[in-house]
Amino acid sequence: MTLDARTALRIAVKALSLFVALNLVFALTDPVPALGRLSLYNVLWPGRARLPYGDDPARAYNLSLFDLNAMFASHELAGAPKRADEFRVLLMGDSATWGWLLRNENTLAGQLNAMRLKTADGRIVRAYNLGYPIMSLTKDLLMLSRAVAYQPDLVVWLVTLESFPADQQLAHPIVQHNAEAVRALIAEHRLRSRPDDPALLAPTFLQRTLVGQRRALADWLRLQTYGALWAATRIDQHIPETYEPAQRDLDADRSFKGLLPPTLPKDALAFDVLDVGMRIAAGAGARVLVVNEPILVSTGRNSDARYNFLYPRWAYDQYRALLRDHLQLRGVDYLDAWNLVPQTEFTNSAVHLTPAGARMLAEALAKVIVGRG
Amino acid sequence: MLATETSPPAATGRWVLDQAQARSIGLCVLSVLAVYALQPAMPIRQMDFWLPTASLVLTVVVWAATSSALATHRRPDRATLTDAALIGGITLGIAALRFAEPLSMLITRTPPPAVLSVLAALAIAALLAVAAGCIIGPRPAWTTALVIALVALLFVLKYEPLTQAFAALLRVAQGQSAAQASALDVRWLGFSYICFRWIAALRERALGRLPAMSLREFVTYAVFAPALIAGPIDRPERFLRDLRASFAFNWPDATEGVRRIAVGAFKKFVLADWLALLALNEVNAAQAQGAGWMWLLVYAYAWRIYLDFGGYTDMAIGVARIFGVRLPENFHRPYLKPNLTQFWSSWHMSLAQWFRTYYFNPLTRALRMRAWAVPTIIFVGQVTTMLLIGVWHGVTLNFALWGLWHGVGLFLHNRWADFAKGRLTAMQERPRLQVAISAAGVLLTFHFVALGWVWFALPDAALSLGVFRKLFGL
Numbered sequence: 001m002t003l004d005a006r007t008a009l010r011i012a013v014k015a016l017s018l019f020v021a022l023n024l025v026f027a028l029t030d031p032v033p034a035l036g037r038l039s040l041y042n043v044l045w046p047g048r049a050r051l052p053y054g055d056d057p058a059r060a061y062n063l064s065l066f067d068l069n070a071m072f073a074s075h076e077l078a079g080a081p082k083r084a085d086e087f088r089v090l091l092m093g094d095s096a097t098w099g100w101l102l103r104n105e106n107t108l109a110g111q112l113n114a115m116r117l118k119t120a121d122g123r124i125v126r127a128y129n130l131g132y133p134i135m136s137l138t139k140d141l142l143m144l145s146r147a148v149a150y151q152p153d154l155v156v157w158l159v160t161l162e163s164f165p166a167d168q169q170l171a172h173p174i175v176q177h178n179a180e181a182v183r184a185l186i187a188e189h190r191l192r193s194r195p196d197d198p199a200l201l202a203p204t205f206l207q208r209t210l211v212g213q214r215r216a217l218a219d220w221l222r223l224q225t226y227g228a229l230w231a232a233t234r235i236d237q238h239i240p241e242t243y244e245p246a247q248r249d250l251d252a253d254r255s256f257k258g259l260l261p262p263t264l265p266k267d268a269l270a271f272d273v274l275d276v277g278m279r280i281a282a283g284a285g286a287r288v289l290v291v292n293e294p295i296l297v298s299t300g301r302n303s304d305a306r307y308n309f310l311y312p313r314w315a316y317d318q319y320r321a322l323l324r325d326h327l328q329l330r331g332v333d334y335l336d337a338w339n340l341v342p343q344t345e346f347t348n349s350a351v352h353l354t355p356a357g358a359r360m361l362a363e364a365l366a367k368v369i370v371g372r373g
Numbered sequence: 374m375l376a377t378e379t380s381p382p383a384a385t386g387r388w389v390l391d392q393a394q395a396r397s398i399g400l401c402v403l404s405v406l407a408v409y410a411l412q413p414a415m416p417i418r419q420m421d422f423w424l425p426t427a428s429l430v431l432t433v434v435v436w437a438a439t440s441s442a443l444a445t446h447r448r449p450d451r452a453t454l455t456d457a458a459l460i461g462g463i464t465l466g467i468a469a470l471r472f473a474e475p476l477s478m479l480i481t482r483t484p485p486p487a488v489l490s491v492l493a494a495l496a497i498a499a500l501l502a503v504a505a506g507c508i509i510g511p512r513p514a515w516t517t518a519l520v521i522a523l524v525a526l527l528f529v530l531k532y533e534p535l536t537q538a539f540a541a542l543l544r545v546a547q548g549q550s551a552a553q554a555s556a557l558d559v560r561w562l563g564f565s566y567i568c569f570r571w572i573a574a575l576r577e578r579a580l581g582r583l584p585a586m587s588l589r590e591f592v593t594y595a596v597f598a599p600a601l602i603a604g605p606i607d608r609p610e611r612f613l614r615d616l617r618a619s620f621a622f623n624w625p626d627a628t629e630g631v632r633r634i635a636v637g638a639f640k641k642f643v644l645a646d647w648l649a650l651l652a653l654n655e656v657n658a659a660q661a662q663g664a665g666w667m668w669l670l671v672y673a674y675a676w677r678i679y680l681d682f683g684g685y686t687d688m689a690i691g692v693a694r695i696f697g698v699r700l701p702e703n704f705h706r707p708y709l710k711p712n713l714t715q716f717w718s719s720w721h722m723s724l725a726q727w728f729r730t731y732y733f734n735p736l737t738r739a740l741r742m743r744a745w746a747v748p749t750i751i752f753v754g755q756v757t758t759m760l761l762i763g764v765w766h767g768v769t770l771n772f773a774l775w776g777l778w779h780g781v782g783l784f785l786h787n788r789w790a791d792f793a794k795g796r797l798t799a800m801q802e803r804p805r806l807q808v809a810i811s812a813a814g815v816l817l818t819f820h821f822v823a824l825g826w827v828w829f830a831l832p833d834a835a836l837s838l839g840v841f842r843k844l845f846g847l
Contacts, residue, residue: 008624059656225650229657232666 023209030208032216036069042079045227048236049076049104050129051143052223059238061229065219066177072146074223077128082151087123089369090130090147090286092140092277093158096293096351097131099358101239104129106355108158111362117370123153125369135162137273138169138193141185142178144277148284154369155281157274158293160351161319162310164269165257166192170199177201189276243348247309248300256315264318271326278332289333289368292323294341294361296350308350335368337361393620398459400597400616400696401589405429405463406480407598412562414482416555417540418547422485423494424561426464428596430498431523433460435571436591437506438519439578447507456588461495516575523575527568530561532768563601565765569727570595574609576731584610590617597700599692603685605703605723608730612698620697630694637687645681652677653830658840667843674830675823679708682721701726708822711814713779713786716822724762733758751787756780766829771837775828782821 041047051071054062065071072078082088091097091109099107105114109129117125130147132139140157147155169175170193175182179200186195206212230236254261259268274290281288295316296308306312320338327334345357353361408425415421437443442450449457468491470477471484485491509515529535533556540558541551574591577583586594586609594612651673661667686703693700707720717725733754740750756777763776800807824841831837841847 005624008628057650058654061657221647222650225647228651228666228669229661232662232669233657233660234662235660 023211026210026213027205027208032067032213032220033069035217035220036067036071037073039070039073039078040224040227041074042076045231047076047079048074048227048230049110050098050107050236051075051132052236053098053133054237056238057222057226060236061226061233062236063219063222063226064174065216065223066174067216067220068142068146068178068181070220070223074227075128075130077130077147077150080126080128083124085123087119087125087154087369088150088152089125089127089154089156090144090150090152091127091156091158092144092147093131093291093293094135094140094160094163094351095131095133095349096160096353097158098129098133099131099237100133100349100352101237101243101347102353102355102358103239104234104236106358107131108358108362108365111355111359112366112369115362115366117366119370127156131158132174134172134174135160136169136172136175137163137270137277138182138185138191139172139175141273141277141280142175142181145181145185145280148280148286152281152284152286154289155277155286156289156291156365156369157277158291159274159323160293160295160310161256161269161316162351164271164319166268166270168257169193169270169273170197175200185276189279191276192270192272246296246346246349246352248296248298248303248343250298250300250302250306250309252302252305254305254312254314256312259315261312261314264315264322266322266326269319269322271322274326275330278330287333289335289365290323290327291365292320292334292336292338293351294337294339294353294357296343296346297339298343310350333368335364337364340364392622393618396620396696397589397593397616400698401456401459401593402463404593404596404598404601405460406467407601408562408596409467409480411601412482413560415560416553416558417543417549419483419486420543420547420559421482422468422491424559426491426494428561428564428567429460429464429592430494430501431571432567432592432595433457433498433502433588434505435519435523435574435595436586436588437502438509438516439574439583439586439591440506440510440588441578441585443506443510445511449503449506453588456592457499459589460592464495465491513579513581516579520572520575523568523571527565527765528768530559530564531764531766563596566600566602566604566606567595569606569724570609572731573606573727577609582610584613586613597693597698599689599698600700603682603689604721605686605689605701606727607701607723608726611701615698618697626697627695630691633687633691633694635691637684637689637691639684640680640687641684645677645684648673648677648680653827653840655832655836658831658836661843664844664846667840671823671827671840671844674826675708675819678826678829679704708819709815710818711811712790712818713782713821714790716818717779717783720822724765728758728762732761748788752784755783755787759783769832770834771828771831774834774837775825778825778828782825 052062052074053064054060055064057063077090089112091112097108099110102110104110107129108131109127112125112127115125119125128150130143132143137159140159140163144155144157170182176199179202182193182200183195185191186193203212210217256264257268259265278288278290295311297303298306298308304313307316316338320336324334324336341353341357341360345354345360346352347354408428409422412421412425415424443453465488467477467480468485468488470480471486471488474484477484505519509519529539536556536559537554540556541554543559544551544554574583574586574595590613591609593616594607594609597607597612600607651670653670653674657670661670683704690700690702701723703722703724705719705722707716710716710719736757737750737754740753745753757780759778759780760773760776762779763772763774766772766775800810824844827837827840827844828834831840
């Protein structure tokens with residue numbers, strides 16, 4: 001084929017026009033959320049046992065992305081219609097619930113399911129892991145607001161003080177990249193966070209184009225692709241043979257997030273988010289069990305001042321009292337499991353449990369679930 | 374056939390000649406710059422400068438050893454000095470960029486060494502080139518010694534324990550701790566390809582078939598920028614024909630070049646990189662459960678390596694085409710071939726052709742003269758050729774096993790074809806049967822090749838055997 005300069009120019013102009021048009025249409029229609037609902041999981045590949053998260057895709061066949069539709073569509077929950085004899089339990093929380101350094105069978109959800117629990121009325125307890133390795137109640141709320149669509153009977157919300165600081169609720173990428181949904185929650189439930197908080201991203205027109213959304217599209221494609229490896233290996237996390245154990249010898253620092261003893265002000269903590277979460281769950285007909293998750297109680301150096309790397313004693317003790325009183329006042333089921341697990345059963349952080357540690361928590365939870373079911 | 378003595382390209386007009394000359398000089402400059410610019414950084418200080426420089430120095434030495442003009446006159450002519458000044462000038466210019474930090478980062482990953490060291494290296498290079506020209510130049514048979522030296526260097530770079538020892542030496546030379554040496558310290562960009570171009574030139578010279586090439590032409594041939602990273606491995610006389618051809622920018626070549634680049638980029642950066650997520654590797658080979666999933670990983674690897682390598686080749690061919698150089702094709706629908714012999718005529722064609730020309734044909738000729746039985750000759754020829762192609766990728770057991778896999782496969786196909794010849798003539802009257810057998814051949818060949826990748830993709834034989842066991846549910 002021979003091609004002169006004029007033809008080449010015409011082709012270039014047409015290609016450029018198509019490119020611009022495609023980007024304009026993409027920005028105006030914003031198809032990414034709809035695309036996120038399309039998933040090969042639960043169709044070609046089995047659904048994931050926990051939400052996608054990971055920074056070592058080559059070894060974990062998993063990745064972190066911000067598209068909640070795609071994340072939930074990849075979860076086994078999305079492919080599991082609720083059976084009449086099922087007592088559906090959704091576990092919300094941070095990396096401890098998600099199961100950092102734990103295989104799926106060793107996570108809290110995995111251990112609860114292995115127990116083959118039945119409620120008093122004979123329903124089979126089926127727990128789903130909706131933990132996500134970010135410590136923020138607003139992140140939990142974001143997840144919960146979607147999770148209630150899956151007809152939970154019980155929402156077990158595992159919390160810890162690190163998730164509570166009000167001024168850090170929006171300081172996480174998963175929250176910031178789902179700004180629209182977070183703003184809607186703030187506005188609808190009058191949360192203390194500001195809808196115009198600059199932490200909540202507002203994509204520009206260019207960022208909404210095909211070029212601007214290329215990362216989101218690539219993430220979606222990678223998530224679908226890694227499904228094959230998830231199916232082939234059932235691995236969704238690289239668990240190293242050795243890791244740096246959680247700190248036992250602690251610094252003498254008594255501050256917590258810039259706060260100093262003696263008082264932990266209640267308004268520094270996002271109890272309003274907790275309340276909204278309980279309302280949303282109740283609105284969906286689900287009961288809520290709030291669990292203050294186990295922490296490492298160190299006996300090392302300076303353990304008279306701090307429980308662990310995360311928490312000085314004064315702040316954590318006051319937090320426990322505040323949480324207990326807050327929930328008692330509202331009649332919410334509460335399990336304070338803070339010292340349930342001995343320090344030997346923590347892995348690389350003050351909240352990450354070994355399989356045996358997760359088993360202890362699962363056994364404690366099982367009693368409550370069966371009793372409440 | 375090109376003239377074997379220096380012969381300026383025929384001028385068809387002043388404008389065309391000027392464009393051709395400009396293109397020739399431009400390609401040389403671009404290629405020399407690319408040798409430095411594409412070289413990744415290494416843990417050994419300044420190696421991202423010295424290894425590219427070594428590539429250029431060795432290229433000049435090989436040119437001197439193969440230059441009949443230099444051998445005759447015993448001293449470089451003006452054109453050679455001009456070319457040497459151009460190449461040395463670029464090298465010095467890159468070194469001088471150390472005085473204009475951070476400009477040097479435009480070319481090299483780390484600041485270049487002192488200009489005086491570079492000047493000294495260039496002086497040594499000049500001496501080596503003169504020595505090669507005076508000693509080897511007049512004695513074409515002696516090029517074999519240089520070939521052996523180059524193969525030895527290639528072996529050092531392909532055999533991990535030796536590479537590590539080489540890295541330790543380089544570290545000591547740079548005042549770094551040898552204890553930290555690793556084979557990964559020495560990543561000599563494009564050396565496998567450049568080395569095979571040097572050897573091609575040396576063999577052609579020994580056989581009296583090498584056309585006279587100016588220093589600039591030879592450097593451009595050896596380190597031609599588009600083909601630097603992943604080939605193809607062109608033959609000197611074919612490359613020279615394009616380089617000397619009259620050149621005028623034309624739209625058909627340019628658009629075809631752009632099309633090939635776009636197709637190649639799509640193959641490499643979209644398809645191959647996507648398949649890489651799924652492709653068989655050391656980690657997932659040990660983890661995958663179930664034969665079905667394991668087959669998926671193997672298929673993904675088979676297509677990934679084809680699209681990755683094919684994509685790079687498309688881009689190289691496309692870029693070269695824009696400059697009027699038609700690099701040889703490296704792939705021609707290899708997975709649609711009905712037998713292994715045809716597969717190897719369509720997969721990494723320039724490498725296969727290189728081995729055919731410089732190893733297989735001379736070997737089988739020599740064995741025939743010794744009156745060996747034909748099947749034995751074919752067996753020895755094909756198995757050792759494929760073994761060498763295997764270890765060209767790296768001197769490891771698995772690459773050798775991959776080579777053996779294909780060598781034995783080629784031999785078996787050769788014997789089958791010989792056996793079937795004449796017995797299957799009836800098939801020619803039954804076209805549907807012919808199509809069915811051909812389709813079965815394509816499937817069988819593809820699976821033979823795909824299973825061969827299990828050796829190639831993994832670092833040790835035990836892991837590969839484990840994959841085979843899983844694939845067949847054993």
